[in-house]
Amino acid sequence: MQSLEKELIERLLKRRIVVLFGEINARNLKDLKRNLLYLSSQSNEEIKILIDTGGGDFEDSLHFFDFLRILKPPITGIVLDRCDSMGIIVLQACNTRLATPYSHFLIHSISLYFRFSSSEKRESLYKKFQKRLEVTYANQEIMNNLLIERTKLKKEELEELIKKGNDHIDIMPNVAKEANLIDGIISDLKIDLTK
Numbered sequence: 001m002q003s004l005e006k007e008l009i010e011r012l013l014k015r016r017i018v019v020l021f022g023e024i025n026a027r028n029l030k031d032l033k034r035n036l037l038y039l040s041s042q043s044n045e046e047i048k049i050l051i052d053t054g055g056g057d058f059e060d061s062l063h064f065f066d067f068l069r070i071l072k073p074p075i076t077g078i079v080l081d082r083c084d085s086m087g088i089i090v091l092q093a094c095n096t097r098l099a100t101p102y103s104h105f106l107i108h109s110i111s112l113y114f115r116f117s118s119s120e121k122r123e124s125l126y127k128k129f130q131k132r133l134e135v136t137y138a139n140q141e142i143m144n145n146l147l148i149e150r151t152k153l154k155k156e157e158l159e160e161l162i163k164k165g166n167d168h169i170d171i172m173p174n175v176a177k178e179a180n181l182i183d184g185i186i187s188d189l190k191i192d193l194t195k
Contacts, residue, residue, distance in 0.1 A: 055085025
């Protein structure tokens with residue numbers, strides 16, 4: 001299986017294509033960053049990123065956003081299926097943002113997860129929770145500002161999309177295009193992976 005996967009990655013790299021499939025986290029981004037650096041070192045021709053993600057870690061996604069923005073070759077992000085949560089942030093780093101006709105998107109509020117031990121004193125827990133809550137609100141503001149800057153949406157329009165996402169209502173490509181989350185819908189994408 002590993003040799004087949006390696007051969008497929010090599011074929012994609014020859015065509016200046018990389019994939020972002022699955023969860024966005026430091027471990028999954030490691031090889032993707034390496035491949036992007038390799039392609040950037042070869043030429044300044046366009047690089048395509050095929051995207052199918054349910055999202056992932058907030059900080060890892062922002063770091064990857066910054067990473068994509070510093071690369072000289074133009075980056076085209078192509079959503080093949082899902083582009084949810086922090087995947088939308090990563091997509092915004094691409095110079096050109098495309099989606100297939102039946103792909104879908106989901107923007108939602110940042111979730112707060114708080115772990116605690118029942119042996120901790122309540123006052124200490126309340127302080128920790130308050131601090132974590134403040135960080136979550138600050139992160140939401142970062143995400144909103146990034147999306148507003150890239151899409152030119154009004155704050156109220158973005159908040160409406162987030163409200164739908166909080167209710168688990170997907171955004172279809174035509175709505176994503178109207179909201180300037182993507183630049184276009186492509187139905188004629190063909191990737192030749194023959195040798």
